[in-house]
Amino acid sequence: MVRVVQKVSSSRAFAKVAPRVIPALDRTVHRLTGGRVLPAASLLPGVVLTATGARSGLPRRTPLACMPEDGGTWVLVGSNFGRPGEPAWTGNLLAHPEASISWRGREIPVRAQLLEGAEREAAWAAVLAFWPPYGTYQARVERRIRLFRLTPREHPGARPANQTVKGPSDRQ
Template sequence: MSATRAFARTAPYVVPVLDRAVHRLTGGKVLPSARMLPGVILTATGARSGLPRRTPLACMPQEDGGWLLIGSNFGRPGHPSWTGNLLVHPEAEVNWQGRDIPVRARLLSGAERERAWRDALAFWPPYAAYQARIGRQIRLFRLERR
């Protein structure tokens, strides 16, 4: 279901709103979308506004304690705004399992990106459907604790 165009049309308007509300009401203890995939709340500085922007995101926890974020935008044409924010302001914060953790984001490229993309597809196969229906390359970010 998550690879369908119908999901891509509706999920961006429902999932983040629900995630933010429940996360706030439970003091960071519950993130509904994390029932499907692990998730974080990313707080990044807006590229144009300079204001903090909170975005619930699926993530791939890494063995070293970092995270991989996939800018799929549910397979919609444009890059999600949080990716542009991280390009301009790579220092951010994630809320992971109720704890705020300062991080530094790095856009992956080349062989490192290819390895991460293979891992992402093994982790969540619908990413392949998202990539197949858009003309842009999905951005992958590595978040490292600072």
């Protein structure tokens, strides 16, 4: 089943329809269930990111797939479903890295870090192992897809180097 969904999510038709449908559905259900349910998270883990708008200064809520890491951090992938432009939330985090996420019904203050260099390369390899369609998205666009690591603000920020990340097919 996971392979079928990966194939569908890699299609250009999905890239056209999904950005309009999935976030709206996720936002609505998340709000109605008090943050307990995020429909897209039934396939991939997901958060609702609340970041300050880069231009408006207003809070912006965006449901996003994420890759949870051992040690209590998350990686967000600015894939924009393989479409050319950067997703707005990535610009928001660059301008205002202090944000919060709703994760499994809990609101968690986080600090976002744009990953670069060797740290980005290691995270990208883990992201591709976790959800291979991200590779298809990258192949479709000329920009380098941004990766952010979210660290809880009350967390010291250190992440053990020997962490393992489980993909969707490893989940029970």
